[in-house]
Amino acid sequence: xxxxxxxxxxxxxxxxxxxxxxxxxxxxxxxxxxxxxxxxxxxxxxxxxxxxxxxxxxxxxxxxxxxxxxxxxxxxxxxxxxxxxxxxxxxxxxxxxxxxxxxxxxxxxxxxxxxxxxxxxxxxxx
Numbered sequence: 067x068x069x070x071x072x073x074x075x076x077x078x079x080x081x082x083x084x085x086x087x088x089x090x091x092x093x094x095x096x097x098x099x100x101x102x103x104x105x106x107x108x109x110x111x112x113x114x115x116x117x118x119x120x121x122x123x124x125x126x127x128x129x130x131x132x133x134x135x136x137x138x139x140x141x142x143x144x145x146x147x148x149x150x151x152x153x154x155x156x157x158x159x160x161x162x163x164x165x166x167x168x169x170x171x172x173x174x175x176x177x178x179x180x181x182x183x184x185x186x187x188x189x190x191x192x
Contacts, residue, residue, distance in 0.1 A: 087121040088143035088167070090114075093136060095129030101136035102155065109159040110139075114167075122167060135178050141166055152178035 092098070092107045110124055122143075132138050135152025141162065142148045149172060151162060158176050165171045172180065 086123045088141070088146075089123040089125055090139055090141050090162075090167075091125045091127045092139040093128070093130045093132070094126040095133075097129060097133040098136045098138065103137040105156065106137045106139070106154050106159050109156055110163065113160060113163040117163065117168065119163070119167060132178060138178065143167065143170070146170060146172075147180055149177055150179040151176040 090110055092103055092110065094103050094107065107124070107126065114120070114122055114124060127140075130138055130140070130150070132150070132152060137154045138150060138152040139154055139162075140148060140150050143166070149166070151158070151173070154162070154176060158173070161173055162176070165173055
């Protein structure tokens with residue numbers, strides 16, 4: 067295997083274009099799981115599969131530091147602001163897929179944090 071040269075990694079990152087149009091990160095720390103995060107994760111798995119949304123990556127993440135509103139998750143979709151949803155139950159999980167992911171409508175009743183467009187703020191950096 068050839069050795070990488072300085073700058074090769076950056077060239078690779080620029081050339082690599084994943085097929086995903088977005089991702090959903092579900093908080094699966096102890097507090098998230100205790101609040102039902104594992105059930106919410108399974109619902110998202112099923113919904114994304116059943117609706118043919120293979121271009122949305124589903125991820126488990128550790129605690130997001132928002133224990134007061136577990137289960138919580140972050141939705142990042144191409145062309146939309148990143149949204150932190152909290153107190154996500156089974157009904158909300160189904161609604162997030164059908165309304166936010168498919169129809170591009172933000173569900174204000176579950177929003178914990180949404181960055182303002184004018185600040186360019188992005189707290190969920192890659």
